[in-house]
Amino acid sequence: MTRVLVTGACGNIGANVVDLLLERGYPVRAVDLDTAAGRKVAARWGDRVDLRFGSICNEALVRETVTDMDQVIHLAAMVPPGTDVDQAAGYAVNVVATRSIIAACEAQASPPRLTFTSTAAIWGRNDEVERPRRADEAISPSDNYSRQKAECESMLRASSLDTVIFRIAMTPPVAPGALSPFVFDMHPDMRVEFTHPKDQALAICNSLVVREIAGRTLCLGGGEKNRYRYREFMNMAFGAMGIAPLPRSAFGDALFLTDWVDSEESQSILDYQRRDAAEYFEEVAQELGPARHIMKYVGPALTPVILAHSRHHARVEGKEPRLPDAYRTLTTFRRAVKAAKSYF
Numbered sequence: 490m491t492r493v494l495v496t497g498a499c500g501n502i503g504a505n506v507v508d509l510l511l512e513r514g515y516p517v518r519a520v521d522l523d524t525a526a527g528r529k530v531a532a533r534w535g536d537r538v539d540l541r542f543g544s545i546c547n548e549a550l551v552r553e554t555v556t557d558m559d560q561v562i563h564l565a566a567m568v569p570p571g572t573d574v575d576q577a578a579g580y581a582v583n584v585v586a587t588r589s590i591i592a593a594c595e596a597q598a599s600p601p602r603l604t605f606t607s608t609a610a611i612w613g614r615n616d617e618v619e620r621p622r623r624a625d626e627a628i629s630p631s632d633n634y635s636r637q638k639a640e641c642e643s644m645l646r647a648s649s650l651d652t653v654i655f656r657i658a659m660t661p662p663v664a665p666g667a668l669s670p671f672v673f674d675m676h677p678d679m680r681v682e683f684t685h686p687k688d689q690a691l692a693i694c695n696s697l698v699v700r701e702i703a704g705r706t707l708c709l710g711g712g713e714k715n716r717y718r719y720r721e722f723m724n725m726a727f728g729a730m731g732i733a734p735l736p737r738s739a740f741g742d743a744l745f746l747t748d749w750v751d752s753e754e755s756q757s758i759l760d761y762q763r764r765d766a767a768e769y770f771e772e773v774a775q776e777l778g779p780a781r782h783i784m785k786y787v788g789p790a791l792t793p794v795i796l797a798h799s800r801h802h803a804r805v806e807g808k809e810p811r812l813p814d815a816y817r818t819l820t821t822f823r824r825a826v827k828a829a830k831s832y833f
Contacts, residue, residue: 491697494518494558494601496545496590497565498538499527501662502606505690506562511537513694520545520554521565545586548593555593558601560697563590566606569746570671572633583637584644591648602651602703604693607642609658609710609748610635615680621716621749624656624706631745642706651703653696655755658682658710659747660689663772665730673799677720677740682749684711685764692761699758708750712762716749722766729770730777731784733792739799 493510497503498519510517511534519534521527523542531540543550545565555561565582572579587605594600612622613629630636645652659681692709696702717725724734756762774781796802 490514490516491559492516492518492557493560493562493697494520494554495562495564496520496554497563498540499524499530500564502657502660502686502689502693503562503564504530505686506564506693507534507538509690509694515697518554518558520550544582545590546581548589551586551589552593552596555590555597555601557597558594559599560604561590561594561601562604562693563587564606567634569632569634570669572637576633579633580637583634584640587641588644591644591650594650595648600650602653603645603648604653604655604696605641605645606693607638607654607656607706608635609656609682609708609750610745611639611642611656612748613745615748616676616678616744621682621710621751622708623751624708624754635745653702653704654706655693655696655709656706656750657689658684658708658750658752660684660686661726661769662686663769664776665773670798670800672723673739673801674741674743675719675746676742676744677718677737679719679744679746680749681717681719681722681747682710682712683715683717683722683766683769684709685769688761688763691763692755692759695759695761702758707755707758708752709755709759709761710750710752711765712752712756714765717766725766725770726773727795729774731781731788732795733789735792735795735799736802739796739802741801 493515495503495506495517498507499521503521507517507519518539520541520543522544527542531538534540541550541554545551567579567582572583591603594603609622610632611628611630612626613631613635628639630639642654645654663686688711689709720737720740727735777784
């Protein structure tokens, strides 16, 4: 049976990939950082997964985990805003570690195929284009993360390995999102194509048995029914948690976090598009549990607190953002929700 290594195995897409590989009977080796959240995810696999906790920046660990693998699925990465806050760490994780993985794969007597997840932010200029982006069109990476992914793509193509590159559309976790000032920096009209993490996992797992895609770059997205503008999508997210829609003034001017992708070819080959955004947001709402009903009453009153996280809205209003007060209010709210869940 094909032996598979998954990096970033406890992450949003990675955990779903491991679940599906186990369901299909693959022997799985996995690597991820040793965190409380990671161990909580990994607990569901028990001893069915050969799990190694550690950093992919550790070359010895990389060589050890790659040994004797038939397929390597490389999902581990640092994402924005982390790649901007700590540029050196972002480059080490996203580029240097990927270089080590390529070298370790090439050093095997029988090198594994390497599947790499890139980003739908890699094209840039999405304010200049009307159609979904194609895998074969010129890229124009515009931030640290997309430039790092572009460098990795080049390294894979220059390697001696069989490689598959997937440029993935926006794939949020099925959980009420953590509120950060970063989410308000995006332009309200930025193009967003939702993809469910289980659908991304299905595409990746299906690809393991498709030989003809070796050497290819394909786009993975949710398809036409899952295309939105950023403000529309974010207001759907807030609505799932009982929070009223936010005005355009809440959002900034960054356009390159994600984009629409032409996934027609990947869908025809991999047959993975199962879910839409409406189903996803119902799942997110269900994650609130009984507290979901409390939000019907609390949610509408939270709009000023949410807007306090946006420096853009504050400037329109002629005010300075009051983030500490907002965080204290939201922390109180989260504790109330947690208590409600415990009570019910």
